[in-house]
Amino acid sequence: MSQGPRLYLAGPDVFAPDALARGARMQEICKELGAVGLFPLDNAPPPPDADPARVAHHIYRANIALMHGADGCVANLSPFRGPNADDGTAFEIGWMIAAGKPVFAHVDDPRPLTARSAVAGVTDPQGRPVDGDGWWVEDFGWPVNLMLVAGAAQNGGKVFVQATDDAPLAAFRRAVKSAVRLFQEQQQFLDGD
Numbered sequence: 700m701s702q703g704p705r706l707y708l709a710g711p712d713v714f715a716p717d718a719l720a721r722g723a724r725m726q727e728i729c730k731e732l733g734a735v736g737l738f739p740l741d742n743a744p745p746p747p748d749a750d751p752a753r754v755a756h757h758i759y760r761a762n763i764a765l766m767h768g769a770d771g772c773v774a775n776l777s778p779f780r781g782p783n784a785d786d787g788t789a790f791e792i793g794w795m796i797a798a799g800k801p802v803f804a805h806v807d808d809p810r811p812l813t814a815r816s817a818v819a820g821v822t823d824p825q826g827r828p829v830d831g832d833g834w835w836v837e838d839f840g841w842p843v844n845l846m847l848v849a850g851a852a853q854n855g856g857k858v859f860v861q862a863t864d865d866a867p868l869a870a871f872r873r874a875v876k877s878a879v880r881l882f883q884e885q886q887q888f889l890d891g892d
Contacts, residue, residue: 703733704882706803706875707766709792710775711785713739728872729773733879736773737765766791770882771800773874776843776858777807782815784843792847802856803878805870806842809860813838855881 706729712721722738729736742761745754766772772795776784784806795802808815817828817836827835841848841858848858857877861870 702735703729703879704770705735705737705768706878707769707772707791707795708736708738708774709772709788709795710777711779711788712775724868725773725871728868729875732872732875733883734875736875737769739765741765762791763794766794766798766800769795769800771795771854771856771878772802773871773878774802774804775807775871776804776847778815782812784847789844789847792850796850796853799854801854801878801881802851803874804843804847804851804856804858805861805874806858807861807870808842809862811838811840811842812836812844815842 708722708725708729712718712725715721718740722736722740726736726738739762742758742765745757745761748754748757772792774788774792776788776792779785779788792802792804813828813836816830817838818831821829823829823833823835825835828838830836837845839845839848842860843858851858857874859870859873859877
């Protein structure tokens with residue numbers, strides 16, 4: 700890790716109109732803070748193919764290979780196409796946690812899930828907040844599902860929440876700093892310092 704920890708940058712940022720610029724900016728921040736950011740669009744594009752399933756499997760294998768080569772992950776868990784985190788990102792976080800790699804995440808929307816998902820004042824017979832379809836919305840005060848928060852903590856990671864008055868990418872920056880610090884502490888332990 701002479702260049703710092705290699706961090707897989709998971710998140711729906713790959714779907715943004717300015718995806719390459721976003722990825723480059725996140726990689727610049729990683730480098731500035733002592734890490735190497737691995738953005739999924741760094742992978743070679745899939746070969747031309749009329750079969751969408753083959754293209755999808757190519758992208759899947761390339762991202763898994765990138766995650767294999769990473770020391771940890773920094774994931775964007777901001778709401779995407781609805782009130783929750785991107786399901787592909789949630790999969791990647793689970794994969795990284797199962798591989799024993801630390802996950803640090805950032806969320807741009809500081810509201811708890813209940814504020815984004817529940818119908819104000821509507822509860823089920825047990826008094827729990829529910830969404831528009833009557834399904835219970837977990838209420839731990841967190842902006843993402845408990846499995847993502849607890850899962851990140853399992854291997855030494857953490858979820859960072861962007862405050863409304865923060866500079867853009869402040870929570871991302873805190874996540875990267877925390878990841879670099881964890882790897883530095885691990886290295887110092889291994890070196891006997």
